[in-house]
Structures are given as C-alpha cells and as structure tokens.
Amino acid sequence: MRLTQLTSHALRHLRQHGLRATVNYAVTRLASARRDRLDARFDKKFGVCTSGDVELHQLGATGVVERDGYFYQPSPVAKVRAILRQVVLDLEPSTLVDFGSGKGRVLLLASEYPFRQVIGVEFSKELHDIAERNIAAYDPPRRQCDSVQSICADARDFAIPDGPIALYFYTPFTGAVMDHVLKNIVASLKQTPRPAVIAYYGADLDVVSKIEQLGWMKRRLKLPFDRTRPRTDQKMGLVFRYPIRERSPDRQSSVATRTGTLTDTVDTVQGQSGVTDPR
Numbered sequence: 001m002r003l004t005q006l007t008s009h010a011l012r013h014l015r016q017h018g019l020r021a022t023v024n025y026a027v028t029r030l031a032s033a034r035r036d037r038l039d040a041r042f043d044k045k046f047g048v049c050t051s052g053d054v055e056l057h058q059l060g061a062t063g064v065v066e067r068d069g070y071f072y073q074p075s076p077v078a079k080v081r082a083i084l085r086q087v088v089l090d091l092e093p094s095t096l097v098d099f100g101s102g103k104g105r106v107l108l109l110a111s112e113y114p115f116r117q118v119i120g121v122e123f124s125k126e127l128h129d130i131a132e133r134n135i136a137a138y139d140p141p142r143r144q145c146d147s148v149q150s151i152c153a154d155a156r157d158f159a160i161p162d163g164p165i166a167l168y169f170y171t172p173f174t175g176a177v178m179d180h181v182l183k184n185i186v187a188s189l190k191q192t193p194r195p196a197v198i199a200y201y202g203a204d205l206d207v208v209s210k211i212e213q214l215g216w217m218k219r220r221l222k223l224p225f226d227r228t229r230p231r232t233d234q235k236m237g238l239v240f241r242y243p244i245r246e247r248s249p250d251r252q253s254s255v256a257t258r259t260g261t262l263t264d265t266v267d268t269v270q271g272q273s274g275v276t277d278p279r
C-alpha cells in the first residue's frame with residue numbers, strides 16, 4: 001500500500017472507529033505484516049501462497065458464519081511444527097482435521113508427519129481453491145502423508161471422520177458455531193469411542209473455556225517464543241485429550257484409560273490472563 005493510500009485508509013478508520021480502535025488496528029496490522037514477511041520465506045521456498053490476512057466480509061461470509069467467524073490468518077510455521085510434533089507423539093496414526101483451514105498452510109505442514117490422512121474444512125470457496133492449488137504444488141523433502149485434502153464447507157456441516165482423530169483449531173470461530181462443532185465431535189465420540197485430541201492455538205479465552213467444559217484432559221504445549229508479539233500477547237498452545245475409557249480384559253467391572261494417565265496430563269493453565277489479542 002502506498003503512503004497516500006495508507007493515510008486515507010487510516011483517516012477513514014479513525015472517522016469510523018475512533019482513535020483507540022485505530023491505534024489497535026494499526027498495531028495488529030503492522031505485527032501481522034511482520035509475521036507475513038517472515039512466513040513468506042516458507043511460501044517462496046515451496047512455491048505456495050499461504051500468507052496474508054483476509055477479512056471475513058471480503059470472503060462473502062454472512063449471517064452466523066460472519067458473526068462468529070474469525071478472519072483468515074495463517075498459523076505461524078514454527079508454531080504449527082511444534083504443535084504437530086507434540087500431537088503426533090500423542091496419537092498416531094490418526095486423521096488430522098484443521099477446522100477453518102483457509103489457504104491450507106496447516107494441511108501442507110501436516111503432510112510432513114505420519115498422519116493417516118489430513119483434511120481441512122474451509123467455508124470460503126476462494127480460500128479453498130487457493131488451498132487446493134497449494135496442496136498440488138507442495139513437495140516437501142520429508143513427506144509422510146499422501147492423503148491431504150481441503151473440503152469447502154461450513155464446519156458445522158462437516159462429518160467427523162472415523163478412527164483416531166486430531167482436531168486442530170486456530171481460533172476459526174467462536175459462539176454458536178464453536179458450540180455446534182464441539183457438539184458434533186462429542187456426538188461422534190459418544191457413538192464410536194476412540195482416541196481423540198483437540199489441539200488449540202490462539203488466545204480466545206471464550207473458545208478455550210468452551211473446550212475446557214468438555215472435561216477432557218488438558219496439557220499446555222511448549223511453543224517457540226513469537227518475536228512478532230509482546231510477551232503479554234503470546235498465543236497459547238493447548239492439547240485436550242478425550243478420556244476414552246474401556247473395560248479392562250481381566251477385571252470386567254473396572255475401567256482403564258487408553259490415552260495415558262490422568263495425573264500426567266491434567267494442567268492448570270485455565271483462565272490465563274494478560275493476553276490482549278482476543279484470538
């Protein structure tokens with residue numbers, strides 16, 4: 001954007017939203033431009049296009065999808081790798097689902113790990129088409145999963161896949177849409193109990209609280225420090241394991257957990273504060 005364009009954009013924003021909102025907006029956009037420059041290296045190296053924020057209204061979102069959805073912003077490459085490494089160690093071979101997969105960065109990176117399949121769900125046809133082109137172009141040196149696809153659909157209509165599942169959320173939506181998707185997940189696991197984890201990246205405490213209310217075992221993930229954000233504005237990485245229970249073969253009346261011991265994994269990071277970016 002040229003300086004004159006930038007100035008007129010800033011003045012328009014100032015008139016419409018006031019000084020405080022404009023300063024916050026400017027700070028967020030500058031930080032995101034810096035992240036884009038860093039992550040553009042990934043795009044350039046692999047001949048793909050995953051960087052660049054896109055507002056929901058530019059994608060034609062309406063109704064509850066617009067009300068509860070978050071704009072497109074890709075997860076940072078280093079964070080995704082750190083999360084996937086820890087999730088794959090937890091649970092394999094599984095299907096990874098990225099809810100609100102956008103241009104597909106997480107799908108590309110996930111193909112470097114031993115998932116059975118990788119599926120992205122994105123409501124925007126425009127972003128889904130870009131993701132499909134990216135999937136076709138991506139040729140990493142260490143590919144471990146060949147089944148990678150983007151599905152163009154509202155996440156509420158997506159049928160949870162069979163088998164062990166790792167479900168990734170980079171704060172794609174909140175409110176009624178998040179409630180609906182969590183309800184689908186719980187119904188699917190109730191019908192067919194199986195290993196499952198929810199991996200969350202972001203800073204939306206409402207979304208975190210909705211996932212916490214499922215009562216799954218929570219663990220804080222170790223993530224590299226994000227140098228494009230202040231210390232008080234770091235996003236969290238959390239993993240929630242479904243506490244699948246089954247009858248033990250020798251003691252028919254007892255139950256055993258298949259995904260690890262409760263005491264190992266329960267964490268106490270609930271209600272983190274000091275986070276200024278609501279996502």
Ligand SMILES: C[S@@+](CC[C@H](N)C(=O)[O-])C[C@H]1O[C@@H](n2cnc3c(N)ncnc32)[C@H](O)[C@@H]1O
Nearest residue numbers: 069072073074075100101102123154155170172
């Ligand atoms: C913060 S971006 C995350 C992008 C990607 N998961 C990543 O981590 O790189 C959120 C994405 O969710 C999508 N989204 C929002 N509401 C949705 C819905 N109801 N169904 C499917 N996708 C949705 C947006 O279009 C956007 O691409």
